[in-house]
Amino acid sequence: MMRSGSAVLTNAVGLHARPSVKLTQLAKSFSGTVEFALAPDGPWTDAKSPVKVMRVRAAKGATLHVRTQGVDADAALAAIIDLVQRQFDEH
């Protein structure tokens, strides 16, 4: 099954070093694929690779579109969206 959703990056500096590490660590805790994009139709980036995540250079204010697949797709989507909305616990 595939699930998708989106959230706006509101933390101070966008998808940066520390948020990237948090995002990839969380993504890796799920067995299925976790991907994100800056547009609803992609291109899609593997959220488990910090190198790829950093290359996207997603700035503050960007909308993160997230899609997940696999048996834990629902949980993965909810967790990723929650992390972004919590501003990666950065305040």
Add this chain to the structure above:
Amino acid sequence: MTSLALKGQCASPGFSAGIVVAAGKRPAPQRAIEKGGKGDPAAEALALTAAINRAVIELRRLVESASGEAADMLGFQIAMLDDEELTQPARDEIAAGKTAVEAWTRAMDAEIAGYEGSDEEYFQARANDLVDMRERVLDALIGAASTSLPPGSIVLADDITPSRFLSSNWEGGAILLRRGSATSHVAMLARSRGVPMIVGLQADDIAGRNVLIDATQGLVIVDPSSTDATRFEQQCAASRARDMATAGFLGQPAVSRNGERIITLINIADPSELDGLDPACCDGIGLVRTELLFEGATLPSEDAQTDIYTRIVRWAAGKPVTFRTLDAGGDKPIAGLTPLGESNPFLGMRGVRLTLSRPDIFLPQLRALARAAAAGDVEIMIPMVTLPSELEATRALLHQACAELGAAQIAHRLPALGIMVEVPAAALTLGTFDAAFLSIGSNDLTQYVMAAGRDIAAVAALADPGHEAVLRLIGMISAHGERSGIKVSLCGDAGGDERFIPQLLARGVRILSMPPRLLAAAKQVIATVNLESAS
């Protein structure tokens, strides 16, 4: 051989002598593959894997002794090096016949170029981290012991990062920078640890050459003659003798000649400055600058701040610790935080003016400080206060922070709330402030009273904390404290400056806060002052 004298600016005083090491330069890498003529891709691939593993192990070890921002940045490097995506291009190059060293260098340079080309300042700044990763793996590949410098190195570089500074043992060494700045974090750290440092040094490649360094004069003598060496030895000996006489005062309480106890506190900007420092040498911490925490790529979380503040409070072991809330702006701009293009940043959005406009930043800091207060005696000091309403607005936020923590059942305590007295308007109307304590910020107070910035060379002589106008104001603040029973301390540079200490004591200041390395000399000076004759 005739000696060559090079001149720069003093960023941290002291002497050193030895052979110069160029940082970030290494001998042309040679690997087995080149000795054997034709390369063995399998062996090179294995060498790269081993080198990356070793780099990750080193980083993990560094993380254990790091905290806050530094730990996060090291964690970022580990995550990146763990990612196949970073190493695959290098593996492809190796398969195509390149050595591991060449392949890794090319692959990383391509990745780094992507960061350097970014329009976003935050991403550009990360290029430095990737350079760090490239170097660490290269060191592991060519068998260099570690990327941290040998103890006591005399290092020549264009500039140096705080993390690099913190990862090395500088005892006996020195830092020579072609660029750099005396106001950088590294300079601040160097001063607090007594590491000689010169910036703006006009030096080409003097790596491998013998040098004598008198950082106090900003002087480097390359290939010294025996005459140079003798004179240098005499200067060092004289300086050491002074230090020896002074050092005896460090562990003693500060007492004036007529027996009056003077409270001596320390100023710090980073918990690492407390390493190896005995809390018994001071009466507490009079100023914890918190700007350093906010200069990283991302804002520090409340938890990260709580950890660092708590570490400092624990060190003090019950003695009071005064934290200054974020004092960005003026001479301390922080990208993304302080406004750009102010015509006069010293008269603009800085200190509490800025933090009150950013509750998203201020509130987490106040919460973190209230949480740290559960571990000891914490005071909160607000910088750049002009009006009582600024103190009250901060107090309201602090009470809100404590109420939130209470509701969430998170351990905390309400810290005492005081103000820095550095704006003349506040200094002249102290009776209208309901502050638990006052701390005289003599640097800014001096420049606002004298209308002269000490960072502007042409008027720096006017920015004199010993001028009667400044001293008279300091006397008024002290007298107000005495009358109203409010504690008054002084935490500017003058507080640790032996030229000004007697004058400050004469004007009634009895609590001085200064960098740790100045404590002994300050106590020595205090012991010569007779306060009975002064008053």
